[in-house]
């Protein structure tokens with residue numbers, strides 16, 4: 325039974341004492357500001373008001389709480405929401421601080437304790453949906469938003485410059501990790517309906533199904549052993565792979581982005597993530613032409629084939645061309661006309677689906693150096709392993725992407741720009757939390773997960789009173 329529903333009295337509309345209190349506190353504040361500040365320049369005036377804005381707004385908020393919740397502010401008796409026993413409020417109200425962008429205030433409210441259930445509660449907190457922490461959810465949202473873009477210290481500074489309020493970089497760090505730790509891949513993905521709607525819109529009036537690409541790639545992030553102390557030796561740093569994928573539709577020259585998911589993880593975990601989104605219906609296989617693109621890493625293709633057997637596969641053209649160029653440089657010397665001609669002829673043949681002939685030709689080459697010999701062997705193995713993925717001409721004609729630029733840019737944007745900072749060596753769990761939130765931003769689900777976080781966080785405190793779902 326909701327605690328605030330107990331002992332409800334009609335609101336006295338005629339009672340405007342709260343309004344008088346707001347005006348009185350505002351008057352006092354104005355006097356205080358005038359006494360303390362020489363108001364000569366506009367900067368003096370706005371600066372003085374900006375500094376006091378949290379207090380001024382806080383008093384207004386407090387007034388409105390008094391207006392709407394006078395009965396809960398003065399509640400003397402309450403039934404225990406667990407056992408139903410009649411309880412009397414503690415003699416003294418208990419003070420707590422509330423900080424939000426809408427103001428900062430101290431709230432004194434009745435406290436009830438049930439000796440039988442060993443539980444204490446504040447009906448007013450529950451009615452207001454307060455965050456357990458003094459920093460309310462609007463502040464926590466901005467903390468996490470900033471800290472997923474900037475180093476924690478810079479985030480704290482940006483926060484102070486924009487709001488005038490001080491927050492420590494530790495608080496930024498803790499809030500960001502706390503929020504992100506509530507979520508997993510499906511939370512940060514758009515829903516099945518949202519994806520299908522976009523697929524349907526793109527399909528409308530078209531003869532062929534639209535192309536959905538699944539691009540997979542790895543990047544490197546600086547990590548360190550967990551736990552290691554901030555002071556003294558932190559343990560040896562290690563570069564680990566951030567493995568990720570991106571799904572999107574091709575719309576002529578543009579792409580319609582759906583999902584980015586990047587984590588410091590092994591290929592098995594990436595495979596599980598792919599399977600999760602597949603099982604959740606986020607890859608509408610019957611409505612799209614599905615195509616995977618990636619470089620030559622065997623883990624990519626092993627996982628793709630396990631989860632999407634029969635999918636069209638494309639080897640990233642630029643990755644392939646690097647191999648061809650390196651062989652040409654070794655065999656015919658870098659920058660020579662011969663090298664250039666051979667590269668061009670090889671690409672033409674690959675674009676005409678003549679990979680078997682290309683492999684045969686390379687096999688027949690007489691190596692001009694030990695390095696050329698090695699490159700010949702490498703390229704033959706590489707093309708043989710991926711021979712069914714290099715029919716670039718047909719892929720282009722079909723409208724598929726032959727380059728994995730879309731995932732490489734996602735890697736850079738999601739992982740590199742935040743994780744690769746000088747001196748930053750991340751715990752894997754913290755790096756993954758940042759990545760989750762950055763993916764949510766890319767996927768357009770950031771606001772949604774913040775809403776969900778609010779519900780879950782309140783639930784921890786209020787669930788035992790069966791209230792969280794009513795908030």
Ligand SMILES: [Zn+2]
Nearest residue numbers: 404407438441
């Ligand atoms: Zn009880």
